Amino acid sequence: MTTVQAGPAPDDRRWKALGVCLTAGFISLLDTSIVNVALPSMEHGLGASEAAQSWVVSGYALTFGLALVPAGRLGDMRGRRQAFLLGLALFTVASAACGLAPGPSWLVVFRLIQGAAAGMVAPQTSGLIQQMFQGSERARAFGLLGSVIGVSTAVGPLAGGVLIDAVGTTEGWRWVFFVNLPIGVAAFAAGLRLLPRYPATAGKRETFDLFGVLLLGCGVLALMLPLVQEQQWTGRLKWALLPVAALLLGAFWAWERRQGRLGRAPLVDLELFALRSFTLGALISLTYFAGFTTVFFVYTLFLQNTVGYSALAAGLSVLPFAAASAVGAAAGGRLVVRFGRRLVVIGLGGVALGLLGVVVAVQLVPGRNVGWATALPMLIGGIASGLTVSPNTTLTLTRVPVHRAGAAGGVLQTGQRVGSAAGIAVVGAVYFAHQAEHGQSGTAIQMGLLTAVGIIMIALTLAVADMRERQAHPGPTWAADRVRRGSAEGGAEEPVRPGS
DSSP: OOOOOOOOOHHHHHHHHHHHHHHHHHHHHHHHTTTTTGGHHHHHHHHOHHHHHHHHHHHHHHHHHHHHHHHHHHHHHHHHHHHHHHHHHHHHHHHHHHHHOSSSSHHHHHHHHHHHHHHHHHHHHHHHHHHHHOOHHHHHHHHHHHHHHHHHHHHHHHHHHHHHHHOOHHHHHHHHHHHHHHHHHHEEEEHHHHHHHOOSSSSOOOOOOOOHHHHHHHHHHHHHHHHHTTSOSSSGGGGGGGHHHHHHHHHHHHHHHHHHHHHHHOSSSSGGGOHHHHHHHHHHHHHOOOHHHHHHHHHIIIIIIIIIHHHHHHHHHTTHHHHHHHHHHHHHHHHHHTTHHHHHHHHHHHHHHHHHHHHHHHHHSSSSSHHHHHHHHHHHHHHHHHHHHHHHHHHHHHTSGGGGHHHHHHHHHHHHHHHHHHHHHHHHHHHHHHHHHHHHTHHHHHHHHHHHHHHHHHHHHHHHHHHHHHHHOOOOHHHHHHHHOOOSSSOOOOOOOTOO
């Protein structure tokens, strides 16, 4: 038996509570990209080596990804409000520690803690949305979440460039972290007042699967380490970790099946993967993040190292994508109820088209005007990205029972982090290889972007296959099936349109 869910909070409070969640999500995702343009400042002002700079970026991604699923499960069991506030408080304190770090080693340690705290916050957001909203309102809420995901990732280089330009190279990197403090404190204070006090959604007798956490954590670590350290760890030996990761994740799968057979609460309910909407949605999310997040990595490198842009100018050049993705995500949150998976197909096609436009613009307008030439295709890609992220999140989680929403959100976002790391490894390898062969020319960025387009086309193929299968065999929705079976579990949803 699971705890009966309280009704949603009054309209004004639940939308304000959503604002708190989105604010915390914004600063935690902003920190995945804002530090990229601050690395030269860290080298100049702190004496950070290339290895330390690498760990400032990759260490955050690692601990972020490792914390997601256990933190989501913790929120399911102990209450999402408590887990959210704890994660936000830890993130804010760790941000202050990063800004005050006396040396590179301390900065790396605090950065690892900051990433784990961000991983604690993220799954609570999607879980709280599922608790607070239903139907079209939930789609709108996920649309706003999609806006935050797109904007925070894309606006990071711009925000970092502005701070470093204003404060100076020597101390500018510190303010990349200090900027989180007033936002984090304000969000925490608002969260204490506004976040609903829902009871824990998991059963009272459920225990935390520590051995499952260990297996999953080691598996994800073995998978992500060679990806995030691809440029720093030379040689091929690092790839030996991938079969180790496969073995560990296979052992995790077998352990979780055993937990289910024994009637114990698993860390991840494997029945989630019996839902086609969840499985394909998670795969689409993984492959899409492998393609689109790499664009900001290689494009800002190209603008600074090849074209000669400043950090601020490079950040401004990706602003059209960031602004347009916010608009597209807000629209996608409304349109997904009507168009379902077709909207994701349109969005993925639009992103591919926009990136191809950037490739053509780099070819036709070389030199310092390239930022202006790529503005329109960046705008197209941004709108399409907004039509992809939030609708896919809505469709992926809509049939997940509320008492598993935290863990499901953790699985989905772990896939996003793994996809981002894998995409940067692959696209970065292509970019740097062509740069070494052809020097500082447009060839490297063109080949890097074409690789990203190829990855996005894989996500498009998955979305088209899912859409066609659903159109051919609509079948009953999972929620309706659970109602017919008389399930006592919480979180059954209203029917979803066939083909969504």
